[in-house]
Amino acid sequence: MSAAVQALRAGDLLILPTETVYGLAADAGNAAAVARIFEAKGRPRFNPLISHVFDAAAAEAIAVFDDTARALADAFWPGPLTIVAASRPGAVCDLARAGLDSVAVRVPGHPVAREVLAAFGGPVVAPSANRSGRPSPTILADAVEETGRFAAAALDGGACAVGVESTVVSVLEGGVALLRPGAVTREQIEGLVGGLHDDAQGHRSPGRQTTHYAPDAPVRIEATAAGDGEILLGFGPGVGEARWSLSPAGDLREAAANLFRLLREADRERPTGIAVAPVPGTGLGEAINDRLRRAAGFVG
Structure with missing residues (x-):
């Protein structure tokens, strides 16, 4: 565990298990480290990355939450829900936010990820540890096969319990919009906040390429x-x-x-x-x- 935290502090990359998929992680405030993620994944464009934090208080240190955002956090964190909100300056670099005035943030539920985040003490971006467009890895061996040569350390958290990436919702512009479906379902979110707004902010969410999660075979x-x-x-x-x-x-x-x-x-x-x-x-x-x-x- 100490080697993993040291890798993040040194600006290196880390293969990190979460309950959704394995991530390729870096210090969210270190632009050079974040750039290494884009290079390792061969990501075709600078999409925003999700910042993972230890708890809701840490989330509010980097994002501006209203009562709706807090209600979502209380209901679904720790867990596979990402909230896109207005960004506070400083903690998450411009590259990780793709130059936007918003930031995507979540509190993961996996105990290994939570231990790393608690020890590191800051936000960590961790997009799926696969080459861009490929299926996301849900076991360590697949993550290492995809991007292991770029990582200074790797942690084994077993098979991911959820297996698909987090649900992404936006709380901007006075309502909640579903930007990417995931394990927290549309019905669960609507049960808490009521009807969802139309998705007009897809550019604020990762995982929105036309071709994505694809194997080599059609x-x-x-x-x-x-x-x-x-x-x-x-x-x-x-x-x-x-x-x-x-x-x-x-x-x-x-x-x-x-x-x-x-x-x-x-x-x-x-x-x-x-x-x-x-x-x-x-x-x-x-x-x-x-x-x-x-x-x-x-x-x-």
Whole structure:
């Protein structure tokens, strides 16, 4: 653990487990370190990065929260929700915010991430530890395979419990907008704050490229069967082979946790393509389908 914190303080990169996916982490206030993340990921443009902090008080040190933001933080932190709010000056470098006047912040729930954040004492950016556009890593080995050569240290937190990136909401302009679906669902957020505003601020959120989370093999969604040379990722009882099922029981949480791992494992078989059976779009299924549409090259 001390080596991990020392790496951050030295301006080096760290592979960090969270409950969502493994991140490639750096000191959010160190522009040179943040630039190394973009270089390591081959990120095609400077999208804003999420600043991870230990608690809500640390979040309010870098972001301006209103009562709605505090209500969201109280309900869902620590956990897989990112809040985009007006930025306070100083703690998060311009590059990490992509030059915007807003900052994306969350309090992760993974105990290893929380221990690092407590010891480091400042915000840490940690986008997924994959090359840009590739499926996010949910186990340490996949993270190391993707970007390990750029990291000075790596921490093993086991398999990520959630398996898809955090939900991102904006609390700017007097309302709440859903910028990226995730494990905290639209229904949960609406149950707390009421109706959501239209998403007109997608540029403030990471993970919004047209093609994203994609393996090398082409992805075909809403598939009822595998074509020649394809692997079918099934969902629900009796759909496809058990080995390649996102969830044989049709459980959305299980499907989310398995999504990126199975995309990677299928890709290693060098198929002509990866077909994915229909997944319901309600609840957590909204986030799963968002990732699948982007993996297939469609804007969600």
